[in-house]
Structures are given as structure tokens and as C-alpha cells.
Amino acid sequence: MTTEKTVSVHPMRWVPTLYLAEGLPFYAVALVAGLMYKSLGVPNEQIARWTGLIGLAWVFKCLWSPFLEAASSKKLIVVSFQLVGGVCLGLVALSLQMPMYFALSIALLGVVAIASATHDIAADGLYIASLSNKQQAAYAGWQGAFFNAAKFISLGGLVILAGHLEKQMDAHHAWMIIFGILGVMLTALGLYHSWALPGTKNTNTEASMRSVFTTLLDVIIDFFKKPGIWLAISFIILFRAGEGQIQTIGPLFLRDSRELGGLGLSTDQVGVVYGTAGTIAFLGGSILGGYFASWLGLRRALPWLIVAMNVPNLVFFFLSSTLPDNMSVIATALSFEMFGYGFGFVGLILFIMQVVAVGKYQTAHYALGTGVMQLGFVFFKMISGDIQVALGYKNFFIWVLISAIPVLVLTRFVKIKDSTSATEDAVVTDQSIEAKSQA
Numbered sequence: 001m002t003t004e005k006t007v008s009v010h011p012m013r014w015v016p017t018l019y020l021a022e023g024l025p026f027y028a029v030a031l032v033a034g035l036m037y038k039s040l041g042v043p044n045e046q047i048a049r050w051t052g053l054i055g056l057a058w059v060f061k062c063l064w065s066p067f068l069e070a071a072s073s074k075k076l077i078v079v080s081f082q083l084v085g086g087v088c089l090g091l092v093a094l095s096l097q098m099p100m101y102f103a104l105s106i107a108l109l110g111v112v113a114i115a116s117a118t119h120d121i122a123a124d125g126l127y128i129a130s131l132s133n134k135q136q137a138a139y140a141g142w143q144g145a146f147f148n149a150a151k152f153i154s155l156g157g158l159v160i161l162a163g164h165l166e167k168q169m170d171a172h173h174a175w176m177i178i179f180g181i182l183g184v185m186l187t188a189l190g191l192y193h194s195w196a197l198p199g200t201k202n203t204n205t206e207a208s209m210r211s212v213f214t215t216l217l218d219v220i221i222d223f224f225k226k227p228g229i230w231l232a233i234s235f236i237i238l239f240r241a242g243e244g245q246i247q248t249i250g251p252l253f254l255r256d257s258r259e260l261g262g263l264g265l266s267t268d269q270v271g272v273v274y275g276t277a278g279t280i281a282f283l284g285g286s287i288l289g290g291y292f293a294s295w296l297g298l299r300r301a302l303p304w305l306i307v308a309m310n311v312p313n314l315v316f317f318f319l320s321s322t323l324p325d326n327m328s329v330i331a332t333a334l335s336f337e338m339f340g341y342g343f344g345f346v347g348l349i350l351f352i353m354q355v356v357a358v359g360k361y362q363t364a365h366y367a368l369g370t371g372v373m374q375l376g377f378v379f380f381k382m383i384s385g386d387i388q389v390a391l392g393y394k395n396f397f398i399w400v401l402i403s404a405i406p407v408l409v410l411t412r413f414v415k416i417k418d419s420t421s422a423t424e425d426a427v428v429t430d431q432s433i434e435a436k437s438q439a
Helices: 015-039 044-054 056-068 074-095 101-130 133-138 140-166 171-196 205-224 229-239 241-255 267-296 298-322 327-356 362-391 393-403 405-410 421-433
Strands: 004-006 200-202
Touching (some): 015 140, 015 267, 044 056, 044 241, 044 362, 056 101, 056 205, 056 362, 074 101, 140 171, 241 298, 241 362, 241 393, 267 298
16 A cells, blocks of 8 residues: 655646646647648648557556556656656657658657656546545546646647748748647646645555556456456447547548648638637537436437437538538538537446446556547547548548447447446546547
């Protein structure tokens, strides 16, 4: 058993900025990098394959998370990996001026992803160790709000700025400025947190390190011994089949020229429709989806949540068929799609919590379940570019709709027990905290 000694610091001094620092590198890797590479002329299949591969850091972070429990100070880990991430984002900016910029920037973004995934573990651990149960509940809303504020800043504000800069200079210099800003922001947050974060000291590192590997093996073995676990794993992976592809190719479709079947939007226009209107719609859908699942219970709500998450993808088929040039029409259509995405995604979080994570290792198995969830997203993200290139945009969006059918069929076979509304409400709160899995 580890023992943590904590120096008391008012949560408002560090909770909002801590989760802003969680969100910035995540969205830089998961979303902003793809738009950057599109502006730099990288083919869709390479964008999808390599940015998807980088996302594996968040898949496997649960495997090294127990070892961080043995670290002498969570504050030191948090600050260190914020600084590592900030420096690497700055190096990404510099790499864009080099001949082999794509390989160099991908490698550096891979380091950012590993640092960010490791930082997430330590940051959440610091939050739990530093606050009482009552405080954890009280500041949970600040977590989700500032994690999503990072999306507004990066996918909204900075992408819009990138679009304006692209009109004044070449794309390489424009995106060099954007990633330079991201690097400075994350580094500044790291320096601030070296002062602002509460200090926690683990007084039993030797004992915890001796037992952590044995415990980890037991956690993994117990996870795969659960009845019906392989069916549940298949369900989780297939749940993200349509989403992983649409969230990767959708923004690239918006950017591609009309001659190539895209909408031909500028970078700043994509920032407006996805980073502002789309994000607001997503958050609204998430909240209502939680209440809907709480009202019906997971077993009855799940098919409807899957339909709500995937049927709105029809808007991309509509957009690819009609190629409208009215920004109001485009923004309204994408907001509808993002609302459905947020509404339906609640079902996956609830499924992992109530079906997969139950048992003596509930927290650890929830982490493994979310790792499987991210694996599903990464797998379909990586193959989406090759499929789109082979089919073209219009047929690709039909394929995305077909991809949602298998998971809908599986709902007839997975065993789900209805839970109390109180339990579901707690999970919905957890879902807002775990917003990082949405990208």
C-alpha cells in the first residue's frame, strides 16, 4: 500500500490549468496535426495511417500506469512531461522547415503522444491524491470544461489563426507559428505548475514497486477471464468503426478541393465549423445522451445510442453529393453530426463501466476497457485513408454507414444488466472527465 503526503493548495489554483495542459497536446496530435499535413499536401492515406499509429500511446498507457504509482512524486512526473511535450511541440515547429519534415515531425509527435499519455496518468493520480472525495466531485466539472477548452483553443482558435496565416505566407511557415505557440503554451503551463501544483510524496516506493508487476499480471489475467470478454472486446472495437473513420476523413474532406470531391473550405473555415460550432454541439449531445441513458437504462438505450451516433453521418454523404458552398448549411449539417456523435458516445463509456469493468479491479479494468476503446478508434483511423482513396468521398461515406451495422447486430448478443439511475449518473460524470477519448 502506497502512502501519499500532500501539501494543501487551493484546487482553483491548479485544477483548471492542469486539465488544459492535458488537452493541448492531445488535440495537437489527434486533430490539429491532420489539418496541418493536409495544408502541406500530404496524401490522405498517409495522414490517417501515421496520425493513427501515434494514437497507440493512449491505447497502451494503462500497461505502464501502475508503475507510476511507485514514483516518489506525481508532481515531478506531471511537470516533467509537460515540459517534454512543450519542447517537442516546439521542435515539431522547427522540423517543418527541414527537407524530411514529415518523418521528423511524425517522430516528434510520437514523443509528444507518449509524454501526453504518461502525463494523463500522473495528472489524474495527482488529482485523486490531493483532493477529498467531496472536492473531487466539486471540481470534476472544471476538469471537463478546461480539457474541452483546449479543443476550442487548438482546433478552434489556432486552426482559425493558421488559416489566416496561410493567406499571408506559405503553409510551412504558417504551421511553424501554430506549433510554436502550442509549444510555448505547454512549456509555460509546465513552469507554472512547478510552482502551483500541490506536492505529493510517496513514502513507500520500494514496497509498491515490488508488488506492482505481480498486481498488473493479476489484473490482466482477471480481465481476460471475465465471461463473454471477447464478445465485449469485439463490441467495443466495432462501436468505433464508423466514428474512427468519419472523424479522420471528415475534416480532410472539408479541406479537399471540389475537383477532388471535397468542399474546398479554407483552414480557418474548418476551424470555425469544427472547433467552435461542432464542439458546442458535441458537448450538448453528450449531456443529453447521459440523461437519455439514465432514463431508459443502458440495455434499452444502447441500440438508440448507436443509431444516434452513426445515422447523422448521413450529413457527409449529403455534403459530398451536393457540395454546398453556403457556410450556414455546412455548419448546421456538421453540428447535427457532432451532436449525434456526442449523444451516442455515452453508450460506449457506460458499457465499459457497467459491463466490462465490474469486479474486484474495477478501476484497472475500466482503464483496460478504455485502452481497447482507443484501439478500436486507432485501427479504423489507420485504415480509413486507404479506403477513402479507393472508394472516393461519396462512396466512402456510404461505407462508413455500413460499418456501423455489425455493432448494432452485436447488441442482440452482449449481456447487459440494467443499473440504477444513480450508478448511471455517476458514470455520466466520469464520461465528462474522460472526454479525451472522443477525438
